[in-house]
Amino acid sequence: MSSTAGEPRGSLALVLLSSPPRVAAIDEVPVPSLKGRRPRRLTAEERKSLTHGDFWIPEEERGIYKRALEALNAANVPYVVAGAYAIYxxxxxxxxxxxxxxxxxxxxxxxxxxxxxxxxxxxRLEDPHWLAKAVHGEYFVDIIYAMGNGVAVIDEGWVANSRQGILAATPVRIAPAEELIWHRLFIGERHRHDMSDVVHLMLCLGDTLDWERLVMRVGEHWPLLLSQVLMFNYVYPGYRSNIPAWVPERLLERARAEIGRDQENLDLTRGPLISQFSFMIDVREWGFLDPRAELVRAARNRPEMRAISQADVWHERSDDRSDHPDDVAPADAPATSSSTS
Structure with a gap:
């Protein structure tokens, strides 16, 4: 059985694309455990990570999102929807x-x-180099304009390659899958790891993805993409053909060229680019250089980020947090000027 764009192959399509009628919100019913098939209640943290095919937004929450989206559309502000809704x-x-x-x-x-x-x-301005929030009661809209690790800013490619969608009865643009994968390669915290999103995107869209663009986007961080390609092959051994053969071949060729070769800078760790908390000991106690801290400082000095930070539109701001992990540098690191070089 051949697949069409955006559909998984074979009988898997019947599972992933079926839409059973909603009976109740996911937190209203007990979810069966695999062990003994006895129902149990999930914790709030477990519910955040639970994946299922039942899309439903509570009425109050939907109304808040509709208000935000309509305001942005009326002002002709370009944006794309990402996060859980784009994955859906x-x-x-x-x-x-x-x-x-x-x-x-x-x-x-x-x-x-x-x-x-x-x-x-x-x-509320959360982090001047990448994140603000629009808050309404207990709900909020994340305004994201760069990667939190400072690797890249959101550029025109996100909008240019987006697709049409509907959210809260409002027309929107959905973030492209290639950029979603690129962004998620760097999210590897113990409390937030997006590997499953990446391999699910490869499963459902792999043979329709623009792999050339994705490889170009990843650039020098190609080992992260290679690791997820190998993870996909492990998770879905029957769907390895979803990924064009040249992708792992090209990435493995690069990997083979680096086998047994140490980089000149022995004091560098890229760990904080994917998990600032798990690798904090490397920077604070073991003396490794932190590229994340340097990238974030450089991002904050960009003129457009300074303009965002200095604007009077913010009711609240939290940009003076000296204990924020992104502001941590080794004790013997040279001071960095706050002015733009």
Missing amino acids: EHTGIYRKTKDLDLFFEPAAVLPAAHALRDAGFVM
């Missing part, structure tokens, strides 16, 4: 969430913030 659009898999992730180019952040503020949201 691409794969049919949904997990419980109480926020909406919207990605913007940095130049669109202040117009978006003004539009959302005028719509009644409390605007």
